[in-house]
Amino acid sequence: MSDTMLAVVLDAWGTSPVLREVPVPQPAAGGVLLRVTAAGMCHSDLHVADAPPGRLPFEPPFVLGHEVAGTVVEVGVEVDPAWIGRPVVVHGVWGCGECRRCRQGRENYCLERGPRIGNGLGHDGGLAEFMAVPSPRHLVPADGLDPVVAAPLTDAALTAFHALKPHVETLDDASRVLVVGAGGLGHFAVQLVAATAATVVVVDPKPEARELAATLGADVVHPGLDDVARSLHRAADRFDLVLDFVGATPTMLGSLELLALGGHVVVVGGAGGELTVGKNLGLPQGWSVSAPFWGPRDDLQAVVDLARAGSLHAHTETFALPDALTAYARLRAGDIRGRAVVVPGDPRD
Numbered sequence: 001m002s003d004t005m006l007a008v009v010l011d012a013w014g015t016s017p018v019l020r021e022v023p024v025p026q027p028a029a030g031g032v033l034l035r036v037t038a039a040g041m042c043h044s045d046l047h048v049a050d051a052p053p054g055r056l057p058f059e060p061p062f063v064l065g066h067e068v069a070g071t072v073v074e075v076g077v078e079v080d081p082a083w084i085g086r087p088v089v090v091h092g093v094w095g096c097g098e099c100r101r102c103r104q105g106r107e108n109y110c111l112e113r114g115p116r117i118g119n120g121l122g123h124d125g126g127l128a129e130f131m132a133v134p135s136p137r138h139l140v141p142a143d144g145l146d147p148v149v150a151a152p153l154t155d156a157a158l159t160a161f162h163a164l165k166p167h168v169e170t171l172d173d174a175s176r177v178l179v180v181g182a183g184g185l186g187h188f189a190v191q192l193v194a195a196t197a198a199t200v201v202v203v204d205p206k207p208e209a210r211e212l213a214a215t216l217g218a219d220v221v222h223p224g225l226d227d228v229a230r231s232l233h234r235a236a237d238r239f240d241l242v243l244d245f246v247g248a249t250p251t252m253l254g255s256l257e258l259l260a261l262g263g264h265v266v267v268v269g270g271a272g273g274e275l276t277v278g279k280n281l282g283l284p285q286g287w288s289v290s291a292p293f294w295g296p297r298d299d300l301q302a303v304v305d306l307a308r309a310g311s312l313h314a315h316t317e318t319f320a321l322p323d324a325l326t327a328y329a330r331l332r333a334g335d336i337r338g339r340a341v342v343v344p345g346d347p348r349d
């Protein structure tokens with residue numbers, strides 16, 4: 001095996017990622033080395049690259065890529081060699097495994113994680129030929145799944161699942177759910193909401209995204225929140241739940257204004273929007289808003305199981321690793337349908 005590999009590196013805040021040769025990582029004593037079979041590209045990678053110094057708690061340089069499927073090719077001395085050869089996906093929030101949140105199965109809110117979140121977010125990620133993972137605790141076996149489908153489950157599907165999960169029990173056949181943005185995350189959310197009894201309304205300015213949402217189970221699609229507002233004729237048309245996969249000020253404010261009494265907005269997208277919170281803003285009584293972060297490992301296991309059962313489909317466009325920067329440009333231009341996934345291909349053994 002060569003000592004170096006091709007990787008997509010963020011060298012400094014506010015710069016474009018670059019494609020260059022870096023050393024192949026070694027597994028730690030308690031960790032594993034993966035040959036990356038597929039790595040999803042996320043809008044949050046662009047938010048990370050664009051961030052000014054000091055906004056995020058971790059520091060460049062690091063290899064991007066927080067949605068990773070791979071095959072275990074090496075293990076550290078403390079790790080069961082039975083892992084070697086297994087296809088896996090990586091739970092990208094590397095919780096400590098011991099604090100009270102981790103013990104509750106809420107590793108995404110680990111209290112001892114430190115400034116770096118996980119692969120591609122402070123630690124070296126999977127937009128590369130190989131990636132080291134510090135513990136098999138962060139792996140979920142992905143046997144039987146196409147890696148191109150499996151990689152986007154780790155963030156795009158997991159985050160959508162975790163955003164919806166606390167509300168699923170409240171949804172019945174009279175409930176109305178609005179999904180704002182039917183891209184990488186939103187297209188999974190449409191499928192998850194469509195599996196409940198609720199009516200699913202989707203808003204996305206892009207015709208291809210609306211078309212995809214309709215094929216995935218959306219009952220109604222609209223190009224803009226204004227169009228949604230104009231379609232509300234009765235109180236019963238208002239929304240019990242809005243999942244905002246954009247998270248810009250206009251989508252967050254627009255979502256609040258469409259709520260039914262006691263309705264809830266989940267802000268998932270990280271576009272930097274802001275809301276003013278107060279009790280006398282003229283909003284429907286009992287409104288609430290939350291901003292969940294990613295999801296725990298158990299929820300990743302759940303979305304892997306759904307995908308294996310054929311209940312969750314990933315719509316992807318694939319790119320070779322040398323074309324990763326082109327893929328980011330297309331993502332930035334809003335020109336990707338579903339998820340962009342990089343397939344590193346054969347390593348140069």
Ligand SMILES: [Zn+2]
Nearest residue numbers: 042043044155
């Ligand atoms: Zn992401």
Ligand SMILES: [Zn+2]
Nearest residue numbers: 096099102110
């Ligand atoms: Zn922890």
